[in-house]
Amino acid sequence: MDVRKVVIPVAGWGTRSLPATKNVPKEILPVFRKPSIQYIVEEAIASGLSDVVFVNTQNKRIIEDHFDHNLALEQLLERKGLTALLNEVRSVARMANIIVVRQKEQLGLGHAVMCAKEVIKDEPFAVMVGDDLMFNRNPGINQLIQVYKNERMPVVGVMEVPRDKVSRYGIIDAEEFAPGLYRIRGVEEKPAVDKAPSRLALVGRYVLTPEIFTHLDTVSADGAGEIQLTDALQALARKNRLLAVKVHGQRFDVGDWVDYLTANIYFALQDENLRYDLIDRLRELIPPAR
Numbered sequence: 434m435d436v437r438k439v440v441i442p443v444a445g446w447g448t449r450s451l452p453a454t455k456n457v458p459k460e461i462l463p464v465f466r467k468p469s470i471q472y473i474v475e476e477a478i479a480s481g482l483s484d485v486v487f488v489n490t491q492n493k494r495i496i497e498d499h500f501d502h503n504l505a506l507e508q509l510l511e512r513k514g515l516t517a518l519l520n521e522v523r524s525v526a527r528m529a530n531i532i533v534v535r536q537k538e539q540l541g542l543g544h545a546v547m548c549a550k551e552v553i554k555d556e557p558f559a560v561m562v563g564d565d566l567m568f569n570r571n572p573g574i575n576q577l578i579q580v581y582k583n584e585r586m587p588v589v590g591v592m593e594v595p596r597d598k599v600s601r602y603g604i605i606d607a608e609e610f611a612p613g614l615y616r617i618r619g620v621e622e623k624p625a626v627d628k629a630p631s632r633l634a635l636v637g638r639y640v641l642t643p644e645i646f647t648h649l650d651t652v653s654a655d656g657a658g659e660i661q662l663t664d665a666l667q668a669l670a671r672k673n674r675l676l677a678v679k680v681h682g683q684r685f686d687v688g689d690w691v692d693y694l695t696a697n698i699y700f701a702l703q704d705e706n707l708r709y710d711l712i713d714r715l716r717e718l719i720p721p722a723r
């Protein structure tokens with residue numbers, strides 16, 4: 434069966450991005466001209482996924498509203514003859530079939546994925562973490578879907594991270610069986626630098642099968658009270674049922690200020706009307722070398 438559905442958890446508190454995220458969801462913070470979550474949905478659609486399942490919470494409904502029509506605004510743009518903007522605004526509402534499920538308590542990524550169980554039923558599905566942006570001609574999640582189609586096994590996306598950053602990620606212990614493709618022996622959540630089995634980090638892209646729900650059911654909460662997806666992945670790895678693919682592309686974590694600001698500049702630099710003015714302004718900000 435083909436992968437049609439994507440679960441996008443967006444219910445987190447976004448504490449790293451406070452105070453910006455006091456009332457505005459992290460996923461709505463703009464990256465250049467669009468809310469960051471729009472890039473994620475666009476990546477899903479470009480990869481052939483049609484049904485987007487947001488796992489959301491009651492105070493972040495603005496996320497699903499962004500993918501709905503704003504009829505008053507559309508009428509205004511039509512009256513004013515702002516056709517390009519009208520088409521752009523409309524296309525966001527027509528982009529995907531949006532399904533929303535609630536995570537009533539923020540009990541971690543594993544718990545968020547579990548909340549989508551009834552919608553997923555017995556199909557393979559993608560998971561894209563709502564604050565990890567990836568850009569490449571072959572979209573990030575599509576790189577995993579291609580592996581899934583060949584291997585018919587759950588696949589996680591990994592990228593190599595610098596040694597001093599391994600303790601921020603889930604890190605895999607794996608054997609490479611083809612270039613950039615790994616059979617996973619184990620996964621460790623945020624290991625100490627000297628204990629990390631590799632520098633290959635989980636980067637918020639997964640293709641899973643309903644088998645994961647059985648494992649999530651048995652995972653107990655960690656010290657912070659969260660159900661970690663990594664623990665359920667570990668159970669798959671122990672049964673030799675988990676692959677990884679090294680994802681190619683630029684990645685930005687919206688919850689990290691350096692990444693967030695860099696993502697804005699990355700896109701602005703691709704806009705021919707802005708590029709040179711932006712470079713001039715940035716030059717003004719950098720103190721001259723002594």
Ligand code: UTP
Nearest residue numbers: 442443444445446447448449539540541563564
């Ligand atoms: P993060 O690990 O970035 O957590 O979640 P967070 O709570 O949003 O942000 P910080 O770390 O406090 O700054 C990764 C993605 O998973 C979602 C988040 O909305 C984010 O898109 N998430 C996280 C949930 O949906 N539910 C949770 O319980 C936790």
